[in-house]
Amino acid sequence: MLIGHITSSQPAWIYIFLIFGAISLAWGILFLAFMPDLPSTARFLNERERIVAVERVATNRQGVKNHHFKAYQMWQCLRDPKTWILFVMSIGAQIPSAAHYSFMSIVSGNVAGYTKKQLTGAFVYVGCYIGNIIGPQTFIETEAPFYTSAYIAILIGYSVETLMVIVLYLYMWSVNRKRDREAAVYGSGLSAEREKEAIERGMQDVTELDKKGFRYVL
Template identity: 25%
Template sequence: MMGQGTLSFASIMGIIPDTGLVGQQYQWLTTCIYITILVVEYPQNYIIARVPIAKYLSFMIVAWGAVLACTAACKNFTGLVIVRTLLGLFESACQPAFVILSSIWYKRDEQAARVTYWYMMNGAQQVVGGLLAYCFSLISSGPLKSWQWLFMAYGIISVIYGIFVGWWMPDSPMRAKCWSEEDKHLMVERVRSNQTGVQNRTFKKEQVYEALTDPQCWGYALVQLCTTLPTSGLGSFQGIIIKSFGFTTLQTQLLAMVLGFYIIIVLLGSVWIVKKTQQNLLTMLGFIIPSFVGTILLMTVPPNTKSQKIGLLICYYITLSFWSAQTLALSMVSRNVAGQTKKSVAVAMNFIIWATGNAIGPQVFLSWDAPRYFIAFATHLGCYSLLVIVIIGLRFYLVHQNKRRDQLAAAGVQEANDNKMVHAFEDLTDKENPNFRYVY
């Protein structure tokens, strides 16, 4: 995500004329990242299930940072595409690794918050990135252009952080050197109630089939499509859109920081509401409403007076409210899909569709439709409408599944009412385990 954010800051710092980008070439710089992720996502999931996860993540972060720093050396579209494609390759390990780490370390009721916290870093990156971009935008002379300094600084920071992750982070509770053997066992027992298993390296074909025929897996994947298509476009064009409201480059970099704060508030707010109400899907629906309002106003209000420009800026901010649906759906994958092979297939499906949405997102911003981008915003309205239908469908499905299992338990079926969680570590899927209850 940071690669996309950095490009967005650089888009108004001169990278487009300096590298001679024309037509849809700028859009392709984001799309090529996600096409790469699409190709390597399944092999990545296969590798992640079989290697020490923290060490692998550390290597990927270091490699990613080194490539990001190399962006500063690019002189044309070809160079940029090569660098961005490599960024996609190294970035592809991060999200599936985070989802699997969340399910190994945290209980089901803790996972929604954890997944949201790591997504919240997108907002934090907007804030820190906006400040750094503002500072680098002040550089007007010297051997490197301001956007080149930006990529170098981000890249070097990422490399240092990647080394730290490798040194500090254990691969699983059983590998953590800071705990006694007793504590390690307690950590594993703590997640027994998840009934989603601990890292199990046996591949089960029947679980693959179950994942591909399970409506809820497709529901989560569709949520990813409907949320990533708008986010990747809005993310890579944020600088260009905000600047088109009549702000200077320096003002635009600072205003991007406000967007970061807003994303953090939306994600924290959605987690707080879920914790209070235990309603994941209804919370998602509530957060889609501001996105409808913001997008419709962006399409209808002209940027003539100063107050209209400020109003449009606020509309642009609130459009990103739907982001909470993306993070809550991801946390539901880690809590509602049981069985190690089934979970890895569900995670792969999610990220394949996630990458597809991200790849299409910038392409709906057509260069001849600038600066208002009506076609892009109309497409976004279609995505939000489909998102509402998918969320309502998912809720009906999960409620129905739980009712069926409660009826089994009431009828005296022992497996459906197993308080001791006897089968919790047997690598059963959510459908094979009648004691499993879905969160919605």
């Protein structure tokens, strides 16, 4: 590799971070400058294509990006069991390994409302950072080479993560079942109307707790 042939007073590994870090920074700036944050503002789409793109986003019942902070969504986030389950999952998973990207996909698919989604994601990241802080502390130098405390911490971390995955699944499954039972009361003749209502409410930046037509992805 060419980086390994760089002659300098600095160690070669430093240039890996400098070069690839600079490339990532430059790409991030370009991406931020030219990529739209909403289908309706995409400059490379014509008016009809923008409408089609917004309609496709609407079908996931989560709406589009909204920059307005909504206090009621903050309180919903704090009262929502999913928030704290994901928080504990992040801590448990991050002690032995890096797994927060998996949890962010859960947030993306099962949390609606721009403010609530951002705050839930923040809880996941905070949990990851707490796990990152705890993990290295379990490797006690005097316990080398077996590091008993670290092994115990890893086992506890994975056990907590597994338990929280089960709890989260059961919670979302039970909510889906409850909403299916409630929807059945209206009869199958109104299913299309309720589907349309769920999509329209999604475009109004409301949370999954407010939208009875929302179903969690299991």
